[in-house]
Amino acid sequence: MQLEAYKIADHNQKALEAHQRKLSYWTDEIANAEPIIQKLIDFQIAIPSWALGTGGTRFGRFPGGGEPRSLEEKIEDVGLLHALNQSSGAISLHIPWDIPKDGEAIKSLAASFGLRFDAMNSNTFQDQPNQQHSYKFGSLQHVDRAVRQQAIDHNIDVIKHGVALGSTSLTVWLSDGSCFPGQLNFRKAFERTQESLQEIYAALPDDWKVFVEYKAFEPNFYSMTVGDWGASLLFANKLGPKAYTLVDLGHHLPNANIEQIVSLLLMEGKLGGFHFNDSKYGDDDLTVGSIRPYQLFLIFNELIEGMDAKGMNHATDLGWMIDASHNVKDPLEDLLQSVEAIQLAYAQALLVDRSALEEARDANDVVKAQEILQEAYRTDVRPLVAEARRRAGGALQPLALFRQLNIRQQLIGERGLKTIATGL
Numbered sequence: 001m002q003l004e005a006y007k008i009a010d011h012n013q014k015a016l017e018a019h020q021r022k023l024s025y026w027t028d029e030i031a032n033a034e035p036i037i038q039k040l041i042d043f044q045i046a047i048p049s050w051a052l053g054t055g056g057t058r059f060g061r062f063p064g065g066g067e068p069r070s071l072e073e074k075i076e077d078v079g080l081l082h083a084l085n086q087s088s089g090a091i092s093l094h095i096p097w098d099i100p101k102d103g104e105a106i107k108s109l110a111a112s113f114g115l116r117f118d119a120m121n122s123n124t125f126q127d128q129p130n131q132q133h134s135y136k137f138g139s140l141q142h143v144d145r146a147v148r149q150q151a152i153d154h155n156i157d158v159i160k161h162g163v164a165l166g167s168t169s170l171t172v173w174l175s176d177g178s179c180f181p182g183q184l185n186f187r188k189a190f191e192r193t194q195e196s197l198q199e200i201y202a203a204l205p206d207d208w209k210v211f212v213e214y215k216a217f218e219p220n221f222y223s224m225t226v227g228d229w230g231a232s233l234l235f236a237n238k239l240g241p242k243a244y245t246l247v248d249l250g251h252h253l254p255n256a257n258i259e260q261i262v263s264l265l266l267m268e269g270k271l272g273g274f275h276f277n278d279s280k281y282g283d284d285d286l287t288v289g290s291i292r293p294y295q296l297f298l299i300f301n302e303l304i305e306g307m308d309a310k311g312m313n314h315a316t317d318l319g320w321m322i323d324a325s326h327n328v329k330d331p332l333e334d335l336l337q338s339v340e341a342i343q344l345a346y347a348q349a350l351l352v353d354r355s356a357l358e359e360a361r362d363a364n365d366v367v368k369a370q371e372i373l374q375e376a377y378r379t380d381v382r383p384l385v386a387e388a389r390r391r392a393g394g395a396l397q398p399l400a401l402f403r404q405l406n407i408r409q410q411l412i413g414e415r416g417l418k419t420i421a422t423g424l
């Protein structure tokens with residue numbers, strides 16, 4: 001289904017007066033509202049193709065109905081999100097969960113919804129039917145050269161799919177590691193992984209980047225070969241200028257200071273992109289901003305500081321992606337919430353008075369420094385985000401409109417109640 005523009009216009013018309021009342025505080029009182037609105041309009045967050053269906057857990061799955069049954073329907077779903085919020089203008093594919101059979105046709109279908117293809121994700125953490133070698137004991141790190149080669153070939157194949165779609169980056173996440181002490185020679189596993197990555201790196205087109213995603217644990221529970229930002233940065237540095245670290249917010253040990261990691265990676269010019277989600281315990285893949293919104297704000301605070309220091313373009317110089325899974329919510333509603341949470345944190349971080357903050361730091365005024373951050377964080381920026389959406393042609397209240405239009409019911413009507421999307 002495609003969302004007609006008049007439905008959004010009708011919704012906005014009805015909500016306009018109340019919206020303008022809230023917005024007037026900004027336009028009357030705040031000097032830099034306009035540049036913030038413009039930055040919000042430019043900022044796009046890629047939706048992962050695997051997050052459009054119900055993920056479940058390893059204990060069970062409760063599909064909600066009307067889930068996309070094909071890549072085409074996934075693109076349609078992201079098109080719906082983008083029509084509603086005008087901020088989800090890209091889709092990130094996982095191969096082989098979503099193999100485009102006809103790259104050209106898929107690319108033009110996506111373009112018809114105003115979507116482009118963000119990072120391509122390879123998968124060497126599961127065995128596929130008819131696969132010659134098993135990844136039970138790893139892929140790029142494997143002791144057997146034939147297994148490594150199979151994983152390298154897969155990554156090169158993913159790059160080819162990406163080229164056909166107009167993507168310009170590859171995300172490599174490896175489940176490689178070990179479950180028990182003694183199982184693995186850490187150094188040799190690292191070196192084999194490095195060699196394998198080097199072969200993948202050699203196959204990257206000139207304008208491509210590779211993102212090395214780290215994760216502290218799961219599915220290996222004693223060691224992960226790319227277990228933290230240190231290991232990822234080592235790989236990225238050894239690989240070369242097209243290689244970067246990717247930060248997934250759920251991939252750290254408890255209480256890690258992610259904002260500091262972000263700051264240092266940016267300083268090194270090696271932060272490539274993000275997988276946004278939220279978590280209370282581990283890789284929970286919960287809705288962005290649902291558990292630790294202040295942490296999200298602090299991360300954006302470092303992102304802006306570090307990107308501005310390097311003259312980077314906020315919208316285009318990093319890969320912004322969501323990586324989520326849904327157990328009890330409608331995936332589309334959840335994704336609307338996640339995108340909005342990212343925009344709110346971004347807008348709040350844009351409000352931080354940076355020169356006052358540096359002054360407070362130089363004066364060792366700890367209280368003032370904290371106040372400056374919290375002043376921005378405690379500001380209600382929802383009218384700014386809504387205004388950015390409205391100006392871009394999106395809905396003032398995307399979630400409310402999604403419900404008013406009974407979009408899920410319509411999707412169930414089209415696709416059926418029992419549908420299972422491919423993915424986790």
Ligand code: LRH
Pocket residue numbers: 050121173213215248275283323424
């Ligand atoms: C691993 C991960 C990685 C995968 C995705 C499905 O936990 O975050 O990004 O590609 O989940």
Ligand code: MN
Pocket residue numbers: 173213248275323
């Ligand atoms: Mn991830």
Ligand code: MN
Pocket residue numbers: 248250251283323
């Ligand atoms: Mn993850």
